[in-house]
Structures are given as C-alpha cells and as structure tokens.
Amino acid sequence: MKLIQVKDKDEMSRLGAKHIIHRVNNQPKLVLGLATGGTPLGTYHYLVDEYNKKRISYQDVTTVNLDEYVGLTQKHPNSYHTYMEENLFKFIDIPLNKTHIPDGSADNLDKECQEYDTLIESLGGIDLQLLGIGENGHIGFNEPGTSFDQRTHVIELTESTRVANARYFSKIEDVPKFAITMGILTICESKEIVLLVSGENKAEALDQLLRQKKEDEAFPASALIHHPNLTIYADESALSLYKSKR
Ligand SMILES: N[C@@H]1[C@@H](O)[C@H](O)[C@@H](COP(=O)(O)O)O[C@@H]1O
Numbered sequence: 433m434k435l436i437q438v439k440d441k442d443e444m445s446r447l448g449a450k451h452i453i454h455r456v457n458n459q460p461k462l463v464l465g466l467a468t469g470g471t472p473l474g475t476y477h478y479l480v481d482e483y484n485k486k487r488i489s490y491q492d493v494t495t496v497n498l499d500e501y502v503g504l505t506q507k508h509p510n511s512y513h514t515y516m517e518e519n520l521f522k523f524i525d526i527p528l529n530k531t532h533i534p535d536g537s538a539d540n541l542d543k544e545c546q547e548y549d550t551l552i553e554s555l556g557g558i559d560l561q562l563l564g565i566g567e568n569g570h571i572g573f574n575e576p577g578t579s580f581d582q583r584t585h586v587i588e589l590t591e592s593t594r595v596a597n598a599r600y601f602s603k604i605e606d607v608p609k610f611a612i613t614m615g616i617l618t619i620c621e622s623k624e625i626v627l628l629v630s631g632e633n634k635a636e637a638l639d640q641l642l643r644q645k646k647e648d649e650a651f652p653a654s655a656l657i658h659h660p661n662l663t664i665y666a667d668e669s670a671l672s673l674y675k676s677k678r
Pocket residue numbers: 467468469470471472498499563564565566567571572573593597
C-alpha cells in the first residue's frame with residue numbers, strides 16, 4: 433500500500449487524474465474501473481481539462497463502473513449512468529459502446545450481475561480501478577458484512593449509506609434501497625487500485641483502514657490491505673484522525 437498525503441481535495445483530484453492519464457498514455461487500451469459519488473468529481477474535471485488540452489485520448493479505453501442503483505432507469509437524473517454522462521463521458525472521446533455500467537433497471541437482476549462479470553472477464557479484468565470509500569468503510573456498494581468472495585451482486589443499502597447519499601435526491605425516501613455492485617473479489621482482482629479519500633467525514637474510515645492488520649468483512653475496505661498495487665491519495669482532513677494518534 434502506498435499512501436500519498438496531499439493538502440486538500442483539489443490536490444487529490446489533480447494527482448488522481450495525473451495517475452490515470454499516465455496509465456492511459458502508457459496503455460491506450462486500458463480497462464479503467466470508475467467510481468461515482470462526490471469524491472472523484474474533481475478528478476473527472478481534471479481528466480476533461482487535460483482532454484481539452486489534447487494531452488490524452490480515450491478512444492481505445494474501456495470503462496467499467498463499480499455500481500448502480502436498483503430501480504432507477506438509465507436516464508434518471510440520479511442514476512450513475514447520468515452521473516457518468518454528465519461528469520465525464522459527454523466531454524471526452526470515449527466511444528459510448530466502450531463504457532459499461534450495471535443496469536439497475538434490468539428485469540432480471542441476477543442475470544445482469546452474471547453478464548457484468550462475464551463482460552469484465554472477457555475484457556481480461558480491470559487494469560486500473562478508481563475507488564472512493566464510504567463513511568462506514570464500504571467500497572463500491574459493498575456494505576459491511578458483505579462476503580469478500582462475491583463478484584457482482586445485488587446489495588441492500590444500509591441506512592447510513594442512504595442518508596449519506598440523500599443529498600443528491602430531493603428526499604431520503606427517494607434514495608433506492610438496493611444497488612448492483614461489483615463484488616469485493618472483482619475489485620481486488622484489479623491489477624491496480626487508486627483510492628481517493630477526502631474530508632473529515634472520511635477520517636474515521638481512513639484511520640481504520642491504515643491501522644487494519646487483517647481482512648475483516650465487517651469493514652469492507654480492509655479487503656484492500658494486501659492488494660499488491662494500491663495507491664491511496666488522501667488529503668489532510670481525511671488524515672486528521674490517523675495523524676492525531678501518532
Ligand atoms: N457507491 C458510492 C461509492 O462508490 C463511493 O465511493 C462512496 C463514497 O461516496 P462519496 O465520494 O460521495 O463520499 O459511496 C457511494 O455510495
């Protein structure tokens with residue numbers, strides 16, 4: 433695990449984007465795993481900026497997203513399909529048929545999960561997975577208690593995750609109760625992982641992750657501790673608790 437300490441969210445976003453651009457430029461056919469939520473937004477803005485400066489092309493990149501809410505159509509304003517379209521895809525040259533996100537409105541969700549796994553396998557796995565972390569240590573939507581042996585599956589969201597994500601909806605009742613998420617196994621099989629952590633609300637989760645000695649299904653992010661190629665970009669406020677204990 434490599435920990436890169438940065439000043440603030442902007443620096444985290446800039447370095448996260450730089451990391452991705454470096455990989456894409458070295459391997460234009462990169463299979464890039466993408467995350468949603470507030471954390472990677474700045475990184476996506478930097479990726480768009482660099483694209484506009486003609487420093488990168490996504491023409492040959494394939495993307496696979498971590499997760500999607502169950503029950504929202506792709507066009508729903510709060511779907512992760514819309515999020516990706518509005519924050520990244522529509523601004524860059526990636527062919528839309530090379531972008532993949534689980535379909536949370538599929539009639540047969542189990543089939544959708546299996547097909548998503550088959551797709552990732554057919555791509556040869558994920559070269560670089562971008563991750564954020566939930567306040568309760570979730571990665572993707574793998575909530576505490578999720579088996580580390582699972583691949584893509586449907587998960588019931590915890591109340592705390594629904595509350596944390598309610599800021600994007602008009603009211604908490606509108607936040608879906610279920611989601612499709614890549615499993616911990618799928619995530620950990622990525623050849624490389626970049627975890628972005630920013631803000632004081634993540635300080636407890638980050639402190640736990642950095643102190644974790646062994647994997648523990650009660651704390652999903654602990655699955656990452658033995659990953660051979662994990663880089664964490666964390667800002668000062670996210671590191672505040674960890675540093676105060678040293
Ligand atoms: N499913 C997403 C995760 O992929 C994300 O990493 C995490 C943190 O979100 P945020 O970055 O908004 O704090 O929770 C969300 O629910």
